[in-house]
Amino acid sequence: MVLEALDDLKKKPEAQFEEVIPVEKLIAEAYSVIDKAIKVGTLHRNTGARRKSRLARRKKAVEIHHGWYTPAPAEATAS
DSSP states (O other), rough: HHHHHHHHHOOOOOOGGGHHHHHHHHHHHHHHHHHHHHHTTSSSSHHHHHHHHHHHHHHHHHHHHHTTTOOOOOOOOOO
8 A cells, every 4th residue: 555655646746745644654554564563473574674664765765756855965985
């Protein structure tokens, strides 16, 4: 459901930032389900972490696509 909502939001040309709020609620529910599955032992903790990370990356990609989020430039590391 979360991925479908994110895809719909990304395809919408005149999307507003307020339209992300229901998607964030869906993501919170998905995180809760994933955490419960990890606690019970249905999912391995790394699998749960990977799934939560994928959701967060997809949300960030939508925000970047619409210009609601601008990633900070990577700092040069001193070696």
